[in-house]
Amino acid sequence: MSIHTQAEDTLQASVATTFGVLAWEMELAGARCIFLDSIIGEMMKSVPEDKREALVEGMHTVDLLSQQLTSLSAFARRMSGTIADDVSASVGHALGDITLGALADRMCSALGGEERGVNDREEAGDLDLF
Secondary structure: OOOOOHHHHHOEEEHHHHHHHHHHHHHHHHHHHHHHHHHHHHHHOOOOHHHHHHHHHHHHHHHHHHHHHHHHHHHHHHHHHHOOOOOEEEOHHHHHOOOOHHHHHHHHHHOOOOOOOHHHOHHHOOOOOO
16 A cells, blocks of 8 residues: 655655665665574474475575665665765655555655654555465
8 A cells, every 4th residue: 555645746855865765774674584584594493304495495585685685775875975965856756656554654754754654554564465
């Protein structure tokens, strides 16, 4: 569910700040990967040995994802530091494309928009069940 409204169509943020917010969100996603990796590691003990190969492959994939997020975050942080503070961009439409309500709300608030308290409601979107 998108929290985008017409009011955000005009939301402007410095490009440096935008890269910084993006870096922070990637760092948060990386931390979640580390948590997931530890959960998979704990599960390894309870899975029969002949079934562990899939978990090992999953751990490698999560580790690769974590490294990728760390590298992208470092890139975004470096970009944030190299762009003049007076360079800005319209971020409202891009925020409207974010389908996780809690993520969109955090980013909107960090970029100077109005926080909607989505984290407190059902549509926070942090959990998708398959």
